[in-house]
Amino acid sequence: MSPKSARRFGLSLALFVGASAVYSLTRAPGITFAHRGADGGDFLAAAATWGVPHPPGYPTYTLVLRLFMALPVGEPAAAGNLLSTVMGAVAVVGCGSIIWELIHRQAHGRSRRRLPLIVSAGALTFGFFPLVWSQALVTEVYSFHLALVAVTLALLLRWRRTGKGLAWSAFLFGLGLTHHLTMAFVAPAALAILVGGRHHLVDTVQSTSGKVHFRWHQTLSAVPAFLLGLAPYAYAPLAARRLPPINWENPQTWRNFQRMVFAIRYRQNLLEPTPSEVLARVGEWLHDFPPTYFLPFYLLVVVGLLWLLLRDPAGGVSTALLAALVTGYALGYGTSDYWVNLLPVMMMVAVWLACGFWLVAAWLGRQRWRTAAHLAVLIPYSVPLALLVTQWGALDVHQDRGAIEYVEGLRQSVEPDALVFARGDEGIFGAWYARYALPNDAEWVPILHTFLHSLWYRTSLEANHTGLDLRSDGLGEEALITMVQRHLGKRPILLTWEDEELAQRYTLIQSGPLWKVEPRSGGLQP
Secondary structure (H helix, E strand, C coil), X not given: CCHHHHHHHXXXXXXXXXXXXXXXXXXXXXXXCHHHCCCXXXXXXXXXXXXXXXXXXXXXXXXXXXHHHCCCCCCHHXXXXXXXXXXXXXXXXXXXXXXXXXHHCCCCHHHHHHHHHHHHHHHHHHHHCHHHHHHCCCCCCHHXXXXXXXXXXXXXXHHHHHCCCHHHHHHHHHHHHCCCHHHHHHHHHHHHHHHHCHHHCEEECCCCCCCXXXXXXXXXXXXXHHHHHCHHHXXXXXXXXXCCCCECCCCCCHHHHHHHHCCHHHHHHECCCCHHHHHHHHHHHHHHCCCCCCHHHHHHHHHHHHHHHHHCHHHHHHHHHHHHHHHHHHHCECCCCHHHHHHHHHHHHHHHHHHHHHHHHHHHHCCCCCCHHHHHHHHHHHHHHHHHHHHXXXXXXXXXXXXXXXXXXXXXXXXXXXXXXXXXXXXXXXXHHHHHHCCCCCCCEEEEHHHCCCHHHHHHHHHHCCCCCCCCCCCCHHHHHHHHHHHECCECEEECCCCHHHHCCCEEEEECCEEEEECCCCCCCC
């Protein structure tokens, strides 16, 4: 390894260790509902049972999560949280590599000495953005997604410089598509980088004919690598054939597989917000974006982007395209947690900020006054340090035991052979985690009654639990009432919430986090 490569490896290692240390000190100890981490119960239950989580199925994440769950780190949720921490730190390293590749092209002579400073400041700023930091502490898919986006772009930029690694970029892009559909937004950015590095793809013959010869080996190696990256999609239909308890959409057939991969269930959320709601979202984002009190921060971001567009058009266009496409998608997606889709934008903002840091450090380096050198160090590091100090308390969940106590209370309160009806992500995913990811001595059935109209869900319940009468009249509350009427007296009936409609017909007795449904002494009310 050359001295230059050794220094860069050392910087990457330092970034990984630094980010991992901060994330590890603030990471949740087990299952948690903090930082919108309720989906973790679904992912963990699916991985524990070799099942299929909610669309788009996340096959790559499910397989890696299952691998982490084999580590001796405690309960399955602790392994899932550890996976997010590791992937979050990888994303920080990837962001640093992107910054290095973009600025290194413009650095010359002694100015390159400042490059590690700028790279580390920009990458740590990205890692300490509250949205990025929060997702590295809980079992969720977004840190994994960020790592794939960051490393893919970093390898593409490295290929532009060296002509090596295009196949690896194609492989990771394909792998990213099996993980999260928004990976598709990397394609236009990748195209801009490929155009910028087109000299690695073609040979122009210096002759009067001006013939152009393509280096087909570059493309031919990338295509099979991309297809290999898509291979984890095969996991979903293979897993579904076993009819595991967590088997969203039951993707055994081509139709169901398409419904899962393209998340047809959530299609109605696309472009749902009205123009006024989109403007309100923009205002909320700008208001909450850290650090809102530091106007020079925004100026450095804008100046850094403009400088990058002028000095490295391919690099500037690629980052701007990715940020614009992701922002448009997030603002037009009709869910309350739309903001989590903005995570790749955080990365691009950190890249532009680092470019702004570079310009400030370069200007200070030309000054002769004594404090210029100190300011050249202080200014870049002021932002990540400010984020670290101001956001630690708000993000720290290392003592969060709310969801852990809920799950333990549920397991202690549930009766053998009971039907446990749940609602909401926290209720049903917490119940799935308690039933399918943790050891259980008693057989009990968690049921999401609002899904009983779905054939795939009824098939999954019937394949894994016996003695169920899943015929239901109507949807939602009507389905719940029908199920209670058919099973009350035959099996214990428990709810994760106090249902007002059932309370008018039956007696609800609270037991820990659950409510048990009992007949009234005078009989059921109509």
